[in-house]
Amino acid sequence: MLKIDIKEISIKKHTENILLLKNIKFDLSKNKIFTILGKNGTGKSTLIKSITKLLDNNIYKIIAEVLWEGKDVYKVDYEELLKIRANYIKYIFQDAINSFDHFKQFGYYFNKFCKDENEISDLLEYFILPKKEKLFKMYPYEVSGGMAQRISLVLALLTKPKLLILDEPTSGIDSAIANLMLLKLKDFATEKGNSVLLVTQDILFAQKISVEIAMLKDLTLSTFYKTKEFFNKYNSELLLVND
């Protein structure tokens, strides 16, 4: 469904460019959960942002080809790009709370994305969030980080995307909430034609959720290995529970 071929991403400076990522090539297929593991500052977030051309052209120099169902995200016209972003590929960012306008109640977003009241109620209940009558009247500053993250996942799911991209879904939230997200993401990936791509440094989460994992280091990405193979290969580098 998605073919990614990044030749180079670098930051533009006055005299020279700083290379961030190079020679990254991978395909995402349907009904799978893919994980990219990497340390702080290896460029995980930059990599996933480049997928729908979210990086600013004035700051970054990008030589890449990203094919979404055969269309190159970097070549299609702007309207087509917006369509892909709105209908097919959805992000849940690390600081979910800043994805919301602090002067708008949550109701604004829900009414915009979905008309099916029952579907909203079901998802809110699944994620152990307040009832919609209450939640719709709340402002972003009234919810905790974990709640904001769940709300943004609910909103993303309501738009019925084909690919969900999550940036560090477990950071800053306790493991029970992360566990809840894990269950839903697994469900999502089994539905027709859906896939999930996530970047994280939470090894246990990656181990539990992923079908295939790749390691991002030294500016480039390894191939995607089946989860078990990945851990056999990288066992020595990772701090793992030995039981």
Add this chain to the structure above:
Amino acid sequence: MSKILSINNLIYKVKETNLFTSKEKTILDNISFDINRGEIIGIAGESGSGKTTIAKLITGIISPSSGTIKFELINNSNSVQILFQNTGQILNPFRKIEDIIEEAIKLRKNLPEEIENEKEKIFSSVNFKREYWGNIGSNLSGGQQQRAALARLLAVQPELLILDEPFSAQDFESKKTLVELFKSINEKFNVTLMCISHDLNALRDLCKRVIIMYKGKIVEIGNTKEVLADPSHAYTKYLIKAEKYNLNHSELLERID
């Protein structure tokens, strides 16, 4: 084994005042435990279980509502130190790290003969490279700041060092190095460590003994490997399952509010 600290029937309450009502809320409920000299002990539990409150009580930042905290220290000053979670806010952002450490060494009662050697010893034991010695606090990365703050604490020769969530915001590789670093500090400087963390995985590697806290109470205490391999309390079982993301939806429904 001699004790360095014994805590008995510690209770900590706060008053919650509304416009018209005021009620008491118990944060810590009847906590008792000992820490042996030279050991590494861990405290685990979810956010809000009262882990950091214990650290604040031990260091005297807040005082208990009732109960006793008894130290058996050799020196009486600077002997209990705490490494806070937000290390960036501890270091003076405008002073050279080298100067901060040197000043701290001079606070000791018995000054070492060669301050330069002592500095070298402390910096190398926390893996703080010489090229950064001259940097000011705000010019360091999060990991470097943490190591610099740790060096500052070690410079006053503490007997008990409390680490508050040292692993949060660390990636997997730094986590592993940090565990090794704490172990070596424990041996090299003869300092007792108490490590507060919700990361059972890291505590399993680091600590001989562990305390599991839930809603202000100690629910389990004992040898880390034994407690985590064969937990007796339902909450510990839940915590282990949650850490490995093995819970199902109905188990989660009970816990999240």
